Amino acid sequence: MEEDFVLMKGNEALAEAAIRAGADGYFGYPITPQSEVMEYLTAAKPWERTGMVVLQAESEVSAINMLYGGAGAGKRVMTSSSSPGISLMQEGISYIAGAELPVVVANVVRGGPGLGTIQPSQSDYFQATKGGGHGDYHLLVLAPSSVQEMADFMPLAFDLAFKYRNPVMILSDGAIGQMMEKVKFQPQRPRMKDEELPGWATTGKTPDRERNIITSLDLDPYRQERFNRKLIEKYQKMKEEEVRFETFQCEDAEYLFVAYGTSSRICQKSVQLAREKGIKAGLFRPITLFPFPEKQVGALADQVKGMLSVEMSAGQMVEDVRLATNGKVPVEHYGRMGGVIPTPDEIVEVLIQKFIGG
Amino acid sequence: MTEEIIIAGFGGQGVLSMGKILCYSGVMQGKEVSWMPSYGPEMRGGTANVTVIISDERISSPILNAYDSAIILNQQSMDKFEKTVKPGGILLYDGNGISRHPTRTDIYIYRADGAEEAARMETTRTFNMIMLGAFLKIKPIVELDNVIKGLKKSLPERYHHLLPLNEKAIHRGMEIVQDIHVVKKV
Numbered sequence: 417m418e419e420d421f422v423l424m425k426g427n428e429a430l431a432e433a434a435i436r437a438g439a440d441g442y443f444g445y446p447i448t449p450q451s452e453v454m455e456y457l458t459a460a461k462p463w464e465r466t467g468m469v470v471l472q473a474e475s476e477v478s479a480i481n482m483l484y485g486g487a488g489a490g491k492r493v494m495t496s497s498s499s500p501g502i503s504l505m506q507e508g509i510s511y512i513a514g515a516e517l518p519v520v521v522a523n524v525v526r527g528g529p530g531l532g533t534i535q536p537s538q539s540d541y542f543q544a545t546k547g548g549g550h551g552d553y554h555l556l557v558l559a560p561s562s563v564q565e566m567a568d569f570m571p572l573a574f575d576l577a578f579k580y581r582n583p584v585m586i587l588s589d590g591a592i593g594q595m596m597e598k599v600k601f602q603p604q605r606p607r608m609k610d611e612e613l614p615g616w617a618t619t620g621k622t623p624d625r626e627r628n629i630i631t632s633l634d635l636d637p638y639r640q641e642r643f644n645r646k647l648i649e650k651y652q653k654m655k656e657e658e659v660r661f662e663t664f665q666c667e668d669a670e671y672l673f674v675a676y677g678t679s680s681r682i683c684q685k686s687v688q689l690a691r692e693k694g695i696k697a698g699l700f701r702p703i704t705l706f707p708f709p710e711k712q713v714g715a716l717a718d719q720v721k722g723m724l725s726v727e728m729s730a731g732q733m734v735e736d737v738r739l740a741t742n743g744k745v746p747v748e749h750y751g752r753m754g755g756v757i758p759t760p761d762e763i764v765e766v767l768i769q770k771f772i773g774g
Numbered sequence: 775m776t777e778e779i780i781i782a783g784f785g786g787q788g789v790l791s792m793g794k795i796l797c798y799s800g801v802m803q804g805k806e807v808s809w810m811p812s813y814g815p816e817m818r819g820g821t822a823n824v825t826v827i828i829s830d831e832r833i834s835s836p837i838l839n840a841y842d843s844a845i846i847l848n849q850q851s852m853d854k855f856e857k858t859v860k861p862g863g864i865l866l867y868d869g870n871g872i873s874r875h876p877t878r879t880d881i882y883i884y885r886a887d888g889a890e891e892a893a894r895m896e897t898t899r900t901f902n903m904i905m906l907g908a909f910l911k912i913k914p915i916v917e918l919d920n921v922i923k924g925l926k927k928s929l930p931e932r933y934h935h936l937l938p939l940n941e942k943a944i945h946r947g948m949e950i951v952q953d954i955h956v957v958k959k960v
Contacts, residue, residue, distance in 0.1 A: 596809035684834035
């Protein structure tokens with residue numbers, strides 16, 4: 417039975433899962449702490465297994481524009497990078513969102529700003545969930561908290577990208593990328609055949625249809641505004657259909673940790689430690705960061721006495737928690753930065769200090 | 775059962791691979807495992823450490839600040855991690871290069887001079903397996919059969935001819951480990 421499992425780093429699991437999700441192409445540029453993605457792909461030689469293309473571009477700017485082209489042709493394409501590299505890609509991501517193309521971008525976050533550090537961080541929450549590049553747009557953002565989820569979210573990300581014709585970001589961090597855990601993969605999905613490509617793909621005009629045009633440019637303000645409204649409707653539909661989350665000991669919780677990704681794993685332990693001290697703590701873990709589970713967090717505001725948003729950042733998701741709770745309950749933030757990872761007991765101390773006293 | 779372990783030493787001593795083999799052994803025994811390395815400046819020379827958790831249950835935090843067991847292979851790691859062992863926990867160390875020996879009285883302390891022993895074997899690279907053997911003698915959290923299976927799974931096939939040597943090193947470690955301090959029962 418245990419033979420089915422392999423022990424892998426999060427980055428490697430993401431790469432293997434991409435092959436198995438039937439990806440047509442990976443385009444990227446190396447950066448710590450996610451270089452294992454491309455290293456794994458080049459060693460696995462998926463071009464021999466499924467025909468998937470793996471290409472090291474000359475820069476992140478180039479890689480994201482290769483995605484733009486590949487996605488425009490209706491292909492399942494993806495890239496991965498880490499914070500500074502993702503910043504370089506933002507122009508392209510905005511164009512891709514504006515052209516309504518399905519791509520998957522994995523950000524294995526490291527601390528910033530600037531080159532910052534190579535250690536894990538969650539300081540790219542705003543960039544990931546609020547747009548990132550210019551213009552009114554959102555990515556659909558999935559936040560894995562284990563190596564298994566790095567693998568599971570890959571096919572999901574492609575499905576959501578194609579369902580909404582929208583870029584999907586897998587937002588992880590250096591800890592999940594570098595950590596090894598047991599992982600079990602889904603079976604190999606076939607790559608899309610030419611006849612299965614979506615109708616909007618630019619595959620060459622045939623006499624029986626109009627030309628497919630993919631662009632993010634419309635100089636007619638009214639048409640552009642109509643398009644902006646269409647995007648808003650799309651994001652609204654995501655809010656109705658795609659919210660994903662996980663709760664841990666929330667049923668009788670009086671205090672709630674809200675945390676995603678690596679922080680949520682640490683907070684799970686904090687819940688345990690707090691309960692050993694007689695504090696009824698629970699954990700709410702958003703899995704989709706956009707759409708944020710605002711209704712579910714809002715509902716818990718009626719139950720608990722306080723919420724502590726725990727992030728490896730100066731306080732980003734806490735703003736969404738405050739919006740979701742709308743002043744109904746005190747919401748505090750606790751964060752470590754610069755690649756420092758908070759420990760389970762330090763989080764419990766902060767909970768006590770901020771809400772309980774003593 | 776949950777066992778939270780820190781393995782720490784110099785880069786090149788086989789710290790990360792010792793952790794990996796321990797994890798694979800856990801997988802072979804049907805356990806949940808996590809392996810969280812320090813991948814930062816440490817892996818570019820200097821100290822290296824890895825947090826290994828082996829459990830019957832789903833693992834919460836892969837990052838810890840207190841451990842059931844510490845396997846310590848150099849002085850810097852001793853300075854950093856001796857204090858992080860939970861009371862009643864285990865500290866196993868290699869005496870080579872240690873100038874300040876552990877002084878805690880509320881933990882079980884063991885010493886195995888693995889580096890010295892490795893120098894007597896065919897290759898000094900058996901060092902980490904000697905230390906692993908010493909640890910498993912103290913705390914048999916995984917069965918030896920599963921360790922051998924784990925070793926086989928974690929070593930690339932081109933190194934499989936080294937399996938008997940590694941197994942021998944594990945046994946050597948089990949023989950040379952010595953009690954330094956045993957917590958008195960109150």
